[in-house]
Amino acid sequence: MLKISTKSQYGLRALVYLAISKEKINSLRTISKKEGISFDYLEKILSRLEKTGLVKARKGVLGGYFLAKHPKKIKISEILKVLEGDTFLVKCIGADKKFHCIRARKCLAKNLWRKIQDSINSTLNSITLADLIK
Amino acid sequence: MLKISTKSQYGLRALVYLAISKEKINSLRTISKKEGISFDYLEKILSRLEKTGLVKARKGVLGGYFLAKHPKKIKISEILKVLEGDTFLVKCIGADKKFHCIRARKCLAKNLWRKIQDSINSTLNSITLADLIK
DNA sequence: TAAAAGCCGACGATATTTGTCGGCTTTAGT
DNA sequence: ACTAAAGCCGACAAATATCGTCGGCTTTTA
Numbered sequence: 397m398l399k400i401s402t403k404s405q406y407g408l409r410a411l412v413y414l415a416i417s418k419e420k421i422n423s424l425r426t427i428s429k430k431e432g433i434s435f436d437y438l439e440k441i442l443s444r445l446e447k448t449g450l451v452k453a454r455k456g457v458l459g460g461y462f463l464a465k466h467p468k469k470i471k472i473s474e475i476l477k478v479l480e481g482d483t484f485l486v487k488c489i490g491a492d493k494k495f496h497c498i499r500a501r502k503c504l505a506k507n508l509w510r511k512i513q514d515s516i517n518s519t520l521n522s523i524t525l526a527d528l529i530k
Numbered sequence: 531m532l533k534i535s536t537k538s539q540y541g542l543r544a545l546v547y548l549a550i551s552k553e554k555i556n557s558l559r560t561i562s563k564k565e566g567i568s569f570d571y572l573e574k575i576l577s578r579l580e581k582t583g584l585v586k587a588r589k590g591v592l593g594g595y596f597l598a599k600h601p602k603k604i605k606i607s608e609i610l611k612v613l614e615g616d617t618f619l620v621k622c623i624g625a626d627k628k629f630h631c632i633r634a635r636k637c638l639a640k641n642l643w644r645k646i647q648d649s650i651n652s653t654l655n656s657i658t659l660a661d662l663i664k
Numbered sequence: 665t666a667a668a669a670g671c672c673g674a675c676g677a678t679a680t681t682t683g684t685c686g687g688c689t690t691t692a693g694t
Numbered sequence: 695a696c697t698a699a700a701g702c703c704g705a706c707a708a709a710t711a712t713c714g715t716c717g718g719c720t721t722t723t724a
Contacts, residue, residue, distance in 0.1 A: 401681065412638050459699075577670080588722085592724095
């Protein structure tokens with residue numbers, strides 16, 4: 397249906413929150429409350445962002461999350477890749493060749509998907525978290 | 531997950547088929563066989579395209595489907611709109627204002643979604659069925 | 665009047681998305 | 695050392711969307 401999952405929307409909002417926050421570190425509870433996002437769900441999202449090195453976490457009392465890099469260094473494409481998986485519009489142009497269809501040569505639609513894909517990618521690659529918050 | 535549904539993929543392939551076919555009219559059965567798409571599913575897709583005036587149908591023996599307009603007059607955006615519904619990346623920028631979130635003013639993410647949306651739209655609006663087949 | 669074709673609504677299977685829950689580990693403050 | 699606050703992790707469950715099937719109907723041509 398060509399839509400951005402709420403997972404990505406939530407994730408991005410959390411990152412924006414961290415980026416503009418005056419605090420050096422923000423707990424999951426705080427972010428979820430301020431952004432109105434389910435605590436448990438956001439936990440999974442941030443945990444994933446943590447594993448892929450976009451945010452860092454500190455455990456224990458006074459713990460929380462903070463950005464791993466300067467917002468300038470975080471491209472939107474990175475974020476979405478982590479949260480949405482390898483975002484290819486259609487499998488037949490994706491990385492996994494087993495989905496590349498047999499009628500590849502004849503398939504005139506393929507070029508279209510590729511074009512749209514490119515246009516999305518270039519937008520995503522050209523914008524950073526820092527661009528969003530200024 | 532930011533993907534094009536197979537419904538749209540099938541629909542587009544069917545339209546391309548009609549556009550490049552030497553026959554003036556092609557039955558559902560023929561298209562589904564040649565394109566390797568489920569007969570019953572494709573029926574629903576073409577029926578929808580028919581209702582919205584992109585293709586026309588003739589009933590009875592020797593019946594089938596044919597394009598309602600010249601491929602030059604059919605923009606890809608039209609096709610996808612019919613098949614995917616109102617394709618907005620996120621509800622909060624969609625037509626239905628009840629989904630526009632409360633934190634609209636604060637929401638820095640919104641501009642991003644809009645930017646991506648615009649880039650997709652302009653690609654989709656600038657390409658016609660005719661462009662695909664030449 | 666029979667066969668081929670499209671029309672239509674209901675249904676069901678599957679996949680994906682969106683959460684929820686419970687118990688674990690780590691850490692700061694007392 | 696103990697406790698409470700916080701993150702970590704895997705299993706599960708609910709909701710939704712996608713994909714496809716089915717049966718019976720109408721229309722049309724030979």
